[in-house]
Amino acid sequence: MDKSSSQRLPPLKRTWWLKHRFFKLYMLREATVLPLVFFTLCLLAGMVALLQGADSWQGWIAFMGSPIVLLLNLVALAASLFHAATFFVLFPRVMPIRIAGHSLPDQAIVAGQWAGVVVVALLFFWLLGRGA
Amino acid sequence: MSTDQITAKRVSTNSASTKHISVKRYLPDTSTETYWQEYDLPVDDSTSLLDALNHIKEQLDSTLSYRWSCRMAICGSCGVMVNGIPKLGCKTFLRDYEGDIRIEPLSHFPVQRDLVVDMAIFLEHLAAVKPYLIGDNPVKPYDPKAPETYQQTPEQLARYKQFANCINCGLCYSACPQFGLNPEFLGPAALTLAHRYNLDSRDNGKKARMAELNRHDGVWSCTFVGFCSKVCPKHVDPAAAVNQGKVEAAKHTLIALFKG
Amino acid sequence: MNMNKHDVQHKQAFDEPLWWGLFSAGGVCFAVLLPAVILFIAVLLPLGLLPTEALSYERASSLLFSVPGFLFVGAVVCLPLFHTAHRLRHGLFDISVGNDTLNKKLMYGGAALLSVLALGLVVAGFLS
Numbered sequence: 001m002d003k004s005s006s007q008r009l010p011p012l013k014r015t016w017w018l019k020h021r022f023f024k025l026y027m028l029r030e031a032t033v034l035p036l037v038f039f040t041l042c043l044l045a046g047m048v049a050l051l052q053g054a055d056s057w058q059g060w061i062a063f064m065g066s067p068i069v070l071l072l073n074l075v076a077l078a079a080s081l082f083h084a085a086t087f088f089v090l091f092p093r094v095m096p097i098r099i100a101g102h103s104l105p106d107q108a109i110v111a112g113q114w115a116g117v118v119v120v121a122l123l124f125f126w127l128l129g130r131g132a
Numbered sequence: 133m134s135t136d137q138i139t140a141k142r143v144s145t146n147s148a149s150t151k152h153i154s155v156k157r158y159l160p161d162t163s164t165e166t167y168w169q170e171y172d173l174p175v176d177d178s179t180s181l182l183d184a185l186n187h188i189k190e191q192l193d194s195t196l197s198y199r200w201s202c203r204m205a206i207c208g209s210c211g212v213m214v215n216g217i218p219k220l221g222c223k224t225f226l227r228d229y230e231g232d233i234r235i236e237p238l239s240h241f242p243v244q245r246d247l248v249v250d251m252a253i254f255l256e257h258l259a260a261v262k263p264y265l266i267g268d269n270p271v272k273p274y275d276p277k278a279p280e281t282y283q284q285t286p287e288q289l290a291r292y293k294q295f296a297n298c299i300n301c302g303l304c305y306s307a308c309p310q311f312g313l314n315p316e317f318l319g320p321a322a323l324t325l326a327h328r329y330n331l332d333s334r335d336n337g338k339k340a341r342m343a344e345l346n347r348h349d350g351v352w353s354c355t356f357v358g359f360c361s362k363v364c365p366k367h368v369d370p371a372a373a374v375n376q377g378k379v380e381a382a383k384h385t386l387i388a389l390f391k392g
Numbered sequence: 393m394n395m396n397k398h399d400v401q402h403k404q405a406f407d408e409p410l411w412w413g414l415f416s417a418g419g420v421c422f423a424v425l426l427p428a429v430i431l432f433i434a435v436l437l438p439l440g441l442l443p444t445e446a447l448s449y450e451r452a453s454s455l456l457f458s459v460p461g462f463l464f465v466g467a468v469v470c471l472p473l474f475h476t477a478h479r480l481r482h483g484l485f486d487i488s489v490g491n492d493t494l495n496k497k498l499m500y501g502g503a504a505l506l507s508v509l510a511l512g513l514v515v516a517g518f519l520s
Contacts, residue, residue, distance in 0.1 A: 009242055012312040014488040020216060023309065026357050030483045033476040036422065039430055040469055040476075044506065046433075047465075047513040050456060051520070054449035061447075065438035073434035080430055084423035090356060093372035095379065101287050113424065121428040127455075128432055128446040313485065343404065352408040355482045382409035389406075 032083040035076035042069065088113040148176045151226050153184060153233040155196065158243050166243075168234075169193075175226045181235070182210050182221035185247075198247035205365055208301030211238050212247050218306035218363045239306040240315070254302050257318045261326035261344050266337025288333040295328035295373050297366040304360035304370050310353050317353040318344065320360040320370035327373040330380060338380075346381040354378070411478055411500060418475025421467045429468050457517030465514050470507035477503035 017023035042064065049060035063069060092109040150172050158166045171188050182200055189196050201207040203222045210221035213236040215229075226233065241249035304320035305311050311319045318326075326345055330338045345351050354374045361371040436442050445451060455461055477499035484495045 009240065009315065011314065011488070012240075012309060014486075016309055016312065017486065020359075022359050022362065023357070026359075027483075027486070030355075030479050030486070032422075033479045036426070036472060036476055039426075039434060040473060040506070042434060043469060044510055044513070047456065047510065047517075050449070050452055051513055051517050057449045057452065061438055064434060065440075070435070070438060073430060077427060077430040077435060080422060080426040083419070084427065087419050087423045090358075090375070093369065094375040096372075096376075116424045117427055120425055121431070124428045124432045128436075128442055130443065130446075309486065313488070343402070346404050346408075347402065348405045348408065350405070352405050352412070355486070378409075378412055382413060385404075385406055385409040 029083065029086045032079040035072060035079045036083075038072050039076040042073065084113075084117060149174075151175045151179075151184075151229075151233065153226075153235060155188075155247070156234070156236040157196075157246055158237070159195070160245060177225075177227045179226050180222050181212070181214065181219070181224040181226060181233075184226060185221060185235075196247075197245045206299055208299035211301045211303050211306070212236065213239055213306065218303035220301060220303070220365045223365050238302060240308070240312040241302070241305070249302075251302055253315055254300075254305055254319065254321070257322040258300065258325065260318065261322050261341055262337055263322070263325035263329055265329065265332065265335050266340060267335070282334050284333055291333075292328045292331035295324050295331070295368055297368050298324060298328075298370075299366055301365065303363045303365060307359040307363040309357055309359075310355060314349065314353060316349045318350050320354075320374060323351055323354070323377050324368060324370040324373035327377045327380070330377075342381065342384045345377050346384055351375075351377040351381050411474070411496075414471065414474035415478035416475075418471035418473070418478075422472045422475055425468055426472065453517065457514060457520075462511065462514045462518075465510050469510040470503075473503040473506055474500070 017027045046057075046060045046064070049056040064073070088110045089106070091113065092104070092106040097104040097109060152170060152172050154168045154170050156166055157169045171192055173184055173187050173192070175184065180203075182203060185196065185198050185200070189198075198210070198212070198221070200210040200221060202209075205220055205223045208220070211218060212221055213219070213234075214224055215232065215234050216236075218238055235247065237243045237247045237249045241251060241254070244250050298321055300321060302321065308317075308320055311317050323345065326341045329335050330341060351374055354371075356371055356375055358371045361369045364370060432442070433447075437447055447455075456464070481492070481495050481499040484490055484499075485492055489495075
């Protein structure tokens with residue numbers, strides 16, 4: 001008699017995420033991989049250039065300096081930081097760390113991950129930033 | 133039709149103000165079309181949305197249908213969409229809203245009438261994960277002369293306590309786009325309760341539940357949108373539970389792989 | 393028929409833990425390593441803000457075509473590629489494009505292919 005119990009609604013329209021700010025931010029988070037794809041392809045091209053010789057390596061650096069490429073990579077940099085900001089806060093919720101029966105405060109885990117970002121940047125500075 | 137009553141009410145309640153709310157109506161006996169109906173009602177600082185719906189039902193329009201019971205955020209039956217966000221009527225206060233207040237039935241569920249939705253699929257998903265203690269106290273048979281209690285330390289309780297606060301209101305299902313896109317997805321509350329029982333030191337049913345969790349429509353359909361945890365009226369954080377469930381499902385798969 | 397549907401619905405997703413594991417590892421690399429990598433290689437280097445010798449042809453070759461270079465590519469290219477593939481696959485499902493079975497093959501397949509290419513380039517440079 002009650003037909004509705006087996007009833008299924010039609011699935012959401014593909015524009016569902018435009019209806020709420022929270023969902024737009026979710027989609028932005030998911031879209032951070034798009035500029036990452038661009039940077040990764042640049043990096044692969046750089047590896048090919050490095051394999052080909054000194055001239056093509058210099059050519060690749062010039063290509064990386066062209067305004068559009070530079071701009072897209074700046075977007076990729078911003079995307080990686082936005083990704084980091086959203087990803088770090090998820091970590092303590094997915095893997096709560098318990099030490100001696102007490103759970104570590106979420107802020108400590110998030111701060112620890114940002115410290116990791118800074119350490120990696122310092123490592124790069126140590127490797128590439130100093131004069132020869 | 134009952135404007136006299138409203139006016140009378142306004143005078144008698146000495147209320148702070150009048151608010152305007154729109155309710156999405158669906159009366160399948162008369163029409164298959166939904167429509168918006170407007171109501172003006174007296175409110176003060178303590179008026180909850182559930183109070184407002186009760187006022188409409190009692191004073192303005194007895195044809196309005198909605199579910200409610202406890203008025204204190206524990207029965208989980210008065211969930212509705214308020215301006216597109218799933219909320220409990222009893223825990224939502226009209227004082228927090230300026231301008232439009234649009235009330236709709238919970239999203240992603242078939243509507244039966246007005247604000248009443250059919251939650252059968254949620255209950256199916258809930259039952260699928262066996263949300264109860266399985267094989268508890270398996271060591272000794274019950275002896276009435278020396279009854280064994282189910283002992284649990286505060287530390288063991290703390291592991292799952294947060295996830296045990298679920299009241300099955302279904303707000304998280306209305307908040308979850310993955311459930312909206314694929315109703316076969318077990319969804320936030322069911323996966324959270326599965327995790328809650330998996331974490332319980334008295335339980336021995338993890339293996340049976342893992343078979344449900346480690347499916348495409350189990351934990352793996354979740355993309356950590358996280359809106360379920362935002363709307364949860366009991367701060368259960370279902371998104372965390374579901375994603376902890378992914379870690380457990382991954383461990384379960386690895387163990388199954390090595391055991392062959 | 394009904395039996396089949398039941399079987400399909402209760403099929404264990406043995407591959408999903410692998411994709412999710414790679415996604416998570418790639419997500420950590422994307423968040424912790426990539427900001428510095430993009431800053432130094434794609435911004436400071438082309439703008440000439442690094443010392444000239446820092447990534448000269450010789451220095452870059454010796455840094456990349458080595459065991460640490462191989463690990464670097466694994467962490468900066470391969471794992472983030474699988475992270476990307478996972479997010480794109482679910483993103484396509486979110487906006488109802490294509491079907492998941494095919495998207496899965498295309499995305500993870502693409503990530504695997506580019507990963508092999510990237511690691512292959514390091515090995516080729518190491519051997520030459």
